Amino acid sequence: MENKSLAGLITEQQNPDTVDIDSCSTEEILIKINNEDQKVADAVKEQIPAITALVDAAYAAVKNGGRIIYIGAGTSGRLGILDASECPPTYGVSADLVQGIIAGGEKAIFAAQEGAEDSFDQCIKDLNERNLSSKDIVIGLAASGRTPYVIGALKYAASIGAVTGSICCVEDADISKYADFPVEVVTGPEVVTGSTRMKAGTAEKMVLNMISTATMIKMGKVFHNYMVDVQATNVKLEKRANGMLKKLLKIDDEEAHDLFAESGKNVKTAIIMHIMNMDKTNAQKVLEEADGHISKIIRTGV
DSSP: OOOOOGGGSGGGSOOGGGTTGGGSOHHHHHHHHHHHHHHHHHHHHHTHHHHHHHHHHHHHHHHTTOOEEEEESHHHHHHHHHHHHHHHHHHOOOTTTEEEEETTOTHHHHSOOTTGGGOSSHHHHHHHHTTOOTTOEEEEEOTTSOOHHHHHHHHHHHHTTOEEEEEESSTTOTGGGGOSEEEEOOOOSOSSTTOTTTHHHHHHHHHHHHHHHHHHHHTTOOBTTBOTTOOOOSHHHHHHHHHHHHHHHTOOHHHHHHHHHHTTSOHHHHHHHHHTTOOHHHHHHHHHHTTTOHHHHHHHOO
16 A cells, blocks of 8 residues: 655645745734635535545435445544534434544544554444444545545445545545545645645535535435425524425415424425325325425426
């Protein structure tokens, strides 16, 4: 296995546009940071074909009964956990469907665990604790594209027949060689040399947003551009759910409130009840038959 010198990576190079940042005013520092951040979206845009392939693979895994498992170290690992943890409340999926694993375990979420990213073996134990199967997709996250913990995870996942993907911020990365669906978002030298929690971290977060959001849309978790599978677990989310029903169905506050209650506080069920003039039981049945896709139900007319 080739393991490139860290010093030779573009993420570790000195940025010529920020060499004087330590002599700048507060506003000048922020302008320089913002100028660099503006380059991130363009770098992600260049990788849309690769991200498309990764999303389609993730969706296929989920449709086949598998899970999406992000794995990384440091900032990359934390970003994977963040994306995974936001899927259940936003889209009503189980906490098991999208998971994040970080080198060093739960303690590493809050404080750096030195040396954890260098273990080729610990990643196997961590994946086995999640009962990794050939139905899952494992997506390795590493800004540098060379983290041993992530490479080991991808190699092990492939060895048991799981699909693999990767996200990094350098070209021709080591982890890309072990991924079925690699994504390389080249964000260039950081504002502060080697501080990959900045542009590289932003790029990883943007790609993770794309993966989880696009997968959930394809799963029928969105109608128009509303997150209709949101779980109304508090007052704020109940208000959001009622607001969705008002806007999507063009009904007033009272109708939305009553419909939401009749549906068992389920936005998708409420929408089908109203549009298809069905009771709760039949609406739930129709949704199940259509894999939860409201647009599919409306197109076919059931």
